[in-house]
C-alpha cells in the first residue's frame with residue numbers, strides 16, 4: 564500500500580515550521596519518518612501536508628548546560644549511540660540509543676519523534692521518564708514539562724497541534740549515579756514486550772523506577788523508588804518488587820507480571836552490579 568496524496572514543505576527554521584503548522588489544517592511534522600512513514604503507507608494517518616523538520620539546525624544541538632544534557636528533538640538515535648564516552652552523566656542515553664532497532668532505523672529516527680509518537684513499547688519515553696527528563700515545547704509560547712507527564716497514553720501526548728518539541732533536558736547523574744535499562748524482545752531489534760528503567764543517584768538521594776511496554780504510559784514504581792533512594796540495594800527483593808508492581812499496576816495478568824518482575828529485577832540488578 565502507498566501513502567495517500569499529501570503536500571510537502573521543508574521550512575527553513577522553527578518559526579517558519581510553526582507558522583505553517585498554525586495556518587495549514589491537517590499538517591503533520593516529519594522527522595526521521597521511521598514511525599510516520601509506515602503509518603502513512605498503511606494509511607493510518609492521512610495528513611494533507613507534511614512539514615519536514617529533519618534538517619532544522621535548531622533541533623540538532625547536543626548541548627552541555629552544566630546540570631543537564633540538552634538534546635535537540637532532531638538528534639538521531641545513532642548520534643546518541645556514537646556519543647558514547649563523550650556524555651559524562653548521560654551515559655544511559657548512549658546505552659538506550661544503541662539498543663533501539665537496527666542501525667538503519669537509528670540513523671534516521673530521532674529522540675523527539677519517538678517522544679511525540681509515544682509508542683507504549685518505545686525506549687525513549689521510558690528511559691527519559693526514569694532520568695527525570697523534561698521536554699521543551701514551542702508554540703505561540705514556550706512551555707516545559709516532565710516527560711513522565713508529557714506522555715498521556717498510548718500514542719497520546721500533551722503536544723498541541725500547533726506545537727513542536729524543540730529540545731529535551733536530561734539531568735546529569737553524579738559520578739556515583741547508577742542506571743539500569745532492560746527490555747525483553749522476541750528478536751533483537753524488535754519493540755519490547757516488557758521493559759524497565761531504574762536510576763539511583765546516592766549523591767542526590769534520588770531514585771526512579773519505571774515499568775515500560777505493558778501499559779500505555781511508563782508506569783512509575785514510586786514506593787519502590789523511594790525505598791531504593793533511602794536504603795539502596797537492601798531495599799531490593801523479589802517481594803518488594805512484587806509489592807511495588809501490585810501497588811502501581813495491579814491489573815497485570817500472570818504472564819505480564821512475570822515479565823514485569825523480571826524486567827524490573829534486571830534493571831535494578833544493573834543499577835547495583837558491582
Ligand SMILES: Cc1cc2nc3c(=O)[nH]c(=O)nc-3n(C[C@H](O)[C@H](O)[C@H](O)COP(=O)(O)OP(=O)(O)OC[C@H]3O[C@@H](n4cnc5c(N)ncnc54)[C@H](O)[C@@H]3O)c2cc1C
Nearest residue numbers: 592594595596597598599664672673676677679685686728
Ligand atoms: C523496524 C523498526 C523498529 C523499531 N524499533 C524500535 C525500538 O526497538 N524501540 C524504539 O524506541 N523505537 C523503535 N522504532 C521507532 C523509531 O525509534 C522511530 O525513529 C521513532 O519512534 C520516531 O522517530 P522519527 O524521528 O522517525 O519520527 P517520525 O516518524 O518522523 O514522526 C513520528 C511522530 O512524531 C512527530 N514528530 C516528529 N518530530 C517532532 C517534533 N520535533 N515535535 C513534535 N512532533 C514531532 C511526527 O509528526 C509524528 O507524529 C522502530 C522503528 C522501525 C521502523
